[in-house]
Amino acid sequence: MTASITNGLLNHGDAPPNYVDRKDVPELMAPPSPTVETIKLALEMAVRAPSIHNTQPWRWRIGDHAIELWADPRRHLVSSDPQQGKLIVSCGAALHHLRVALAVLGWSAAVTQLPDPDEPDHLATVEFAPHQPTQTDIELGAALLQRHTDRRGYRSLEIPAGYLKTISRNAATFGAVVRHVPESLRLRLVRPFQDAVTRHAEDPDYQLELAAWSGQRRTADGVPGSNVPLPHLSDPIPARVFADAVLIDNHVDADAAEWMVVCTPHDDRRSQLRAGETTSALLLEATRLGLSSCLQTEPLGLPELRDDIRSAVLYDCAFPQAMIRLGWVPTDSAPLERTPRRAIDDVIDR
Template identity: 50%
Template sequence: MNHGWPDEHTLRAALTLAMRAPSVHNTQPWRFRISDHHIHLYLDQTRANQLSGTDQRDAVLSCGAALHHLRIALAAAGWSAVVHRLPTPADLNHLASIELVPHRPTMLEHALSGAILRRQTDRRHFSSAPIPPGYLGLVNERATTLGASVRQAVDTTRERLVEVLRAAQDTGAGYRLELADWSGRPVTPDGVPARNIPLYSHPGGVPGIVAVPRQAAPDFAELLVLGTSTDDRLAQLCAGEALSAVLLTATNVGLATCALTESLEIPELRQRIRVGVLDDLAYPQAVIRIGLVPTDAAALAVAPRRALADVLDPFEPAAC
């Protein structure tokens, strides 16, 4: 028996959980490769190229979330991940190389791993029930350990953020066509299926996708902005890991979440958030709606995922 490397079943189980990570429009823009006692994470250009934005921010952020999901799943299975980010300077699609060492799981790692299958993007209105004290501080603490910060938008900063999110609905045709292309689909292994979009609609945007729909019923979600001190590909990857930590932490304490990143692909809107919400001190990477759903809310349908075989290159067995 090889005690320096998990068996194939453990690896496949961990990768399957990693694939439950949220991604922009549920595009799942990642690929994995296993060789030489390493797990490699790559940006799948065939999917990233279908998204707006020349820097592929959303796709890299999505891969960062998958990386953190993978680390948590492996830790709960008894393996600590030593991550080398952007290990191949000549290949920016090679986002991470992961070595594994035996590890005794903590209660928190078990809890966060269990939250992976419960976490869902909830686009519905949240209830007026207040978030228990300390919870927002907890998610900020988890993000900080991964190189990001979380700012709660309140009062005038919330108003500015809401204005930007609404402005995203009225932006150029290319952005709105992208939303329409990936949203409201029948049952497929990717995209946002129609059954996961609320039935209400609002003018100027795709129904149920934007955080602040124009309708009479109020939405009591708190709005958080996740930011980083720099804005290169490494920062975007780490921001995705921090986003995953925030979402899993929220799920673990019973909160619902919805991550929004699409509007941040529009430079002028992103700059407005940087200046008007983050005081020009950090680069916004994601907006997160967080709160409680009404007690009588129905369970959400599970969003689809591609098969593991579609994102995993053939195994290259390592020597024992």
């Protein structure tokens, strides 16, 4: 399957164009660049990245020799994400997805983060160079196409410790740290999650925002009810309650899910962008290993609950930016519908 996916991707994009390498004619020595069609294909893969409430809060600008990533503050969720931290993490995830997409299409990505201090919404500039895809590139490209958020219960089959170490090690190369939450500390996540659900249930602004970004009315963004299971009252760490949940989840056994926290020593915009890339790398590595995943961030939108997690789980050594639940989906689980995405031309500024 990996080979067929890869062939489909590579056939879609052009190989690096030939160019004249004549040192006596400098004007003919422009660096090679991918075609517009290749760039659009890479961006179509990049926007498959997860984002808070599937808001897809990014804009892309295509230049002659680079792609610029911009945050889209018009898609800021004021109640769920008051400090815009999760918006920037979402954009960082799309940036890493773009790296993976370009690599499998034959281009390396040189990323400059926050290139303009006067434009804080200009998050990154990505320049290109020809690149021969490796086997890892191909496998991560396949994982990018396969990954999706699965909020259902997982199997009681434990995840090998080696898998968790591999995921943490490979994801942490992008500037953030991945911390596994062992069973002895997992109870410390329960109260912040439960408190977040209780407080949000009593917050009319949050409920209006949640209703606007989830349910059956969303067609190009937001969280569709068809991918949201009804809440399990027995879950000690509850998931966010979206609108119009209709997904049937018959899994009733206690699962062996593991929890990972993506964290950073600082809490500025650059740290959040790095956390987003690390989150994407974690999710794709987990998918490559056959695991399912669910990104959960609800308590992180409430400063005091985020501080609780920072103290109780991270011992005040780092700021939590994202939390991921990993596990094995039951073998009899039905495939999920694909989460919607906006048309690529709707997120490109030329």
